[in-house]
Amino acid sequence: MTTYKLLLLPGDGIGTEIMAEVKTVIDWFGKRGVASFESEQDLAGGAAYDAHGKAISEATMKLAQESDAVIFGAVGGPKWDSVPYDVRPEAALLRLRKDLELFANLRPAICYPALADASSLKRELVEGLDILIVRELTGGVYFGSPKEIVTLENGEKRAVDTQLYTTSEIERIARVAFDLAKTRSSRVASAEKRNVMKSGVLWNQVVTKVGKEEYADVALEHVLADNCAMQLVRRPKQYDVIVCDNLFGDILSDVAAMLTGSLGMLPSAALGAPDATTGRRKSMYEPVHGSAPDIAGKGISNPIAMIASFAMALRYSFGLVAEADLLDRAISSVLSQGLRTGDIYTEGTTKVGTKEMGAAILKQLDVLSA
Ligand code: NAD
Ligand code: IPM
Ligand code: MN
Numbered sequence: 001m002t003t004y005k006l007l008l009l010p011g012d013g014i015g016t017e018i019m020a021e022v023k024t025v026i027d028w029f030g031k032r033g034v035a036s037f038e039s040e041q042d043l044a045g046g047a048a049y050d051a052h053g054k055a056i057s058e059a060t061m062k063l064a065q066e067s068d069a070v071i072f073g074a075v076g077g078p079k080w081d082s083v084p085y086d087v088r089p090e091a092a093l094l095r096l097r098k099d100l101e102l103f104a105n106l107r108p109a110i111c112y113p114a115l116a117d118a119s120s121l122k123r124e125l126v127e128g129l130d131i132l133i134v135r136e137l138t139g140g141v142y143f144g145s146p147k148e149i150v151t152l153e154n155g156e157k158r159a160v161d162t163q164l165y166t167t168s169e170i171e172r173i174a175r176v177a178f179d180l181a182k183t184r185s186s187r188v189a190s191a192e193k194r195n196v197m198k199s200g201v202l203w204n205q206v207v208t209k210v211g212k213e214e215y216a217d218v219a220l221e222h223v224l225a226d227n228c229a230m231q232l233v234r235r236p237k238q239y240d241v242i243v244c245d246n247l248f249g250d251i252l253s254d255v256a257a258m259l260t261g262s263l264g265m266l267p268s269a270a271l272g273a274p275d276a277t278t279g280r281r282k283s284m285y286e287p288v289h290g291s292a293p294d295i296a297g298k299g300i301s302n303p304i305a306m307i308a309s310f311a312m313a314l315r316y317s318f319g320l321v322a323e324a325d326l327l328d329r330a331i332s333s334v335l336s337q338g339l340r341t342g343d344i345y346t347e348g349t350t351k352v353g354t355k356e357m358g359a360a361i362l363k364q365l366d367v368l369s370a
Pocket of ligand 1: 011014073074075076077078090093263264265286287288289290291292293294295300301302303305341343
């Protein structure tokens with residue numbers, strides 16, 4: 001039996017609440033005997049800043065490099081609003097993504113049948129929705145240099161962020177999107193702003209070339225990113241896979257989240273390139289949402305995005321596809337039974353807290369696997 005090393009980084013705010021629930025799910029799969037999981041837990045974000053003055057310590061980074069998968073909660077919060085920029089809680093996440101070279105971020109937006117009325121959009125627009133946003137995660141304006149605030153001679157300040165992409169960075173994320181599209185409806189929409197950004201022009205050219213030369217069997221469409229945001233709330237089911245840069249992917253995935261009922265429903269996988277000899281790739285699994293300071297500590301956050309992120313770990317890092325399907329089915333059944341955290345609550349359903357939702361999913365795992 002294979003043993004996988006997990007590094008659990010709960011982070012801040014609701015990160016700690018949702019991590020407590022996913023831990024029980026990880027233990028459940030460990031006891032099932034399909035694989036064994038060795039978990040270590042450490043600090044990241046504001047919690048690490050409070051302990052060491054840094055958003056993530058070198059020792060934690062080493063554990064992350066040695067792990068088979070990092071399971072990440074969420075970081076940030078008002079307590080750290082005024083800490084220096086380089087050590088702010090969010091820097092932990094950016095460093096993990098960059099240093100582990102997790103360039104491909106898969107953000108699936110699936111509307112579970114029971115939640116078709118929980119979205120702010122009409123039922124008919126979201127029922128059956130299953131789209132996958134493939135977000136480039138280690139380039140673009142997040143990491144381009146220069147990135148600074150300088151004081152000019154006249155005393156005014158000037159802030160600079162740099163959007164930067166190379167051909168190979170665009171090629172590799174395009175291939176991830178096309179490969180995944182082939183396992184789905186074979187349609188890719190590439191979103192950029194070639195009308196105003198040079199990086200958009202290159203993005204468009206490279207995705208077109210990769211599509212034509214390597215994936216003639218996948219239908220490719222180009223959409224301006226602002227129009228894509230509008231189309232997502234107008235007629236979301238027109239999309240299968242959407243591929244886009246780092247910043248557009250951040251924004252479009254929050255938009256897509258509401259199509260599923262709540263930001264608390266959206267999981268994600270951040271993947272590196274497969275190792276040439278072992279085929280294994282570095283990875284980190286995290287919900288798309290943040291630390292939700294407005295509800296932290298109340299025990300009412302939705303743990304589903306975190307638990308579904310572990311389902312993605314089973315699928316993409318450990319090749320345990322049947323187990324991943326089982327976990328997704330358990331989540332779906334609990335929702336069908338009418339259990340809801342506050343963010344997805346609708347009239348006639350039963351409101352539960354974080355712990356009760358986690359416990360219901362565990363119980364459903366027992367039922368479905370009996
Ligand atoms: P947020 O995602 O934390 O919250 C946005 C809204 O969604 C809030 O009303 C919140 O209550 C709700 N929400 C989010 N997740 C939920 C869940 N699981 N269950 C129920 N409701 C949920 O975004 P924000 O408020 O803009 O950011 C708060 C902090 O989180 C900031 O410091 C930000 O930088 C950070 N952040 C971190 C991550 C991450 O660690 N991956 C992601 C996004 C934001
Ligand atoms: C996300 C978050 C992060 C991002 C922040 C917290 C750095 O919003 O994962 O969506 O912008 O990538
Ligand atoms: Mn985001």
